[in-house]
Amino acid sequence: MDMLRxxxxxxxxxxxxxxxxxxxxxxxxxxxxxxxxxFVTAVGEAGGAIGHHPxxxxxxxxxxxxxxxxxxxxxxxxxxxHVVEWVTQQDVDxxxxxxxxxxxxxxxxxxxxxxxxxxxxxxxxxxxVAPVWAALLTGDAExxxxxxxxDEVRDATGRxxxxxxxxxxxxxxxxxxxxxxxxxxxxxAQQRVAAAVAAxxxxxxxxxxxxxxxxxxxxxxxGIICADTSAPAEG
Numbered sequence: 001m002d003m004l005r006x007x008x009x010x011x012x013x014x015x016x017x018x019x020x021x022x023x024x025x026x027x028x029x030x031x032x033x034x035x036x037x038x039f040v041t042a043v044g045e046a047g048g049a050i051g052h053h054p055x056x057x058x059x060x061x062x063x064x065x066x067x068x069x070x071x072x073x074x075x076x077x078x079x080x081x082h083v084v085e086w087v088t089q090q091d092v093d094x095x096x097x098x099x100x101x102x103x104x105x106x107x108x109x110x111x112x113x114x115x116x117x118x119x120x121x122x123x124x125x126x127x128x129v130a131p132v133w134a135a136l137l138t139g140d141a142e143x144x145x146x147x148x149x150x151d152e153v154r155d156a157t158g159r160x161x162x163x164x165x166x167x168x169x170x171x172x173x174x175x176x177x178x179x180x181x182x183x184x185x186x187x188x189a190q191q192r193v194a195a196a197v198a199a200x201x202x203x204x205x206x207x208x209x210x211x212x213x214x215x216x217x218x219x220x221x222x223g224i225i226c227a228d229t230s231a232p233a234e235g
Contacts, residue, residue, distance in 0.1 A: 003072035003086035006230030012092045016099050016109035019228040020183035021149070021162070022085050023068035024095050025114040028107040029061060036063050039105050046097045052090050054098070062110065065098065067091040068160060070147060085154065087149025116183040119163045120224075122172070126151040126165035133163055181224045187209065189227035196225070 009019050017026045030036040036058045043065070047053035054065040072086040102109065123129050130151035134144040138155040146154045153163040168177070184192050189210045196215045197203060204222065205214035213225045 001069060001072060001088040001090060002086055003069075003074050003084060006228060009087055009092065010230040012095075014092065014095050014099070016057065016111055017067075017095050017100070018111050018114050018185045019087065019230065020114060020116040020185075021118055021226075022087070023055075023116075023134040024087055024091055025067075026065045026095070026098065027110045027115065028063045028065075028102050029110055030063055030107060031061075033058070033221050035105070035107070038163045039063055039102065039107060042105065043098055045093060046101060050094065052094055054094065061157045062113075064114070066116075067095055074149065076149070082149040083147070084149065112185045112188050114185055117161050118181045118183070119161050119180045120181055121163060122168040123165045124168045124170075126167075129203050130165065137163060154200065164215075176221055179222050179224060181226050182227045183228075186227040186229055189213070189225055192225050196223075204228075 006019065009024070014024065016028075017021055017024045021159075028037065028039065040058065040063060043056070044053065052069075054111045057064040067087070068085055069088040069091055070085050071083050072088045074082045074084040074086065076082065099109075121129075123132070128146045130153060131141060134141055134153045137143070137153055137224045140156070143153050143155050145151055146156060148154065148164075151165055155162075182192070193203065193209075193213050193215060201215045201220050203213060204216045205212075210227055211229050214222055215225065216222045
């Protein structure tokens with residue numbers, strides 16, 4: 001099944017869901033664990049009907065869901081097909097059904113509170129170092145390049161954040177190579193950056209804001225606030 005581009009996802013009008021990193025994310029507010037269990041059971045039945053299920057995390061007062069297809073098809077500029085982990089039409093369809101189920105259970109969505117974290121590493125040769133990180137993070141060599149045409153390390157169980165690699169310039173000076181990327185809903189991206197600045201951080205690159213904003217702490221360590229701006233653009 002073909003992956004969907006950002007504009008296609010935005011056109012679906014999934015007001016209770018946000019595209020973060022590879023998947024669609026939603027949070028629904030629940031009164032107690034029993035309400036969460038009943039909701040998750042209903043979602044499970046809906047997913048079972050089509051053979052596709054979300055990743056689910058039950059927290060105190062909320063249920064978090066992520067929808068992503070493990071074998072989506074991506075075509076590069078040369079029309080070569082790659083199997084990737086990304087959003088497809090089945091995720092959009094199930095997201096709509098989950099929204100209906102939440103309404104049937106009287107649950108409110110809290111889309112602004114969803115978030116996702118990934119790790120980035122600047123490396124001169126990702127193919128060389130990726131096996132080491134695959135072993136350290138997941139213990140599974142198959143996690144290198146899983147769901148990605150690159151050497152990105154992704155754990156099939158979702159236990160650890162994804163790790164992707166950025167090319168290190170040959171003349172790069174020694175410095176920070178690891179950084180975190182925090183994916184948030186577009187409507188709270190500026191608020192998150194402002195909070196970091198208020199805490200003492202400094203914006204060092206907002207060239208691609210609000211989609212990407214690089215913030216450094218007082219010692220120069222950098223992190224990136226990321227937001228998919230497709231939905232607001234289409235809205």
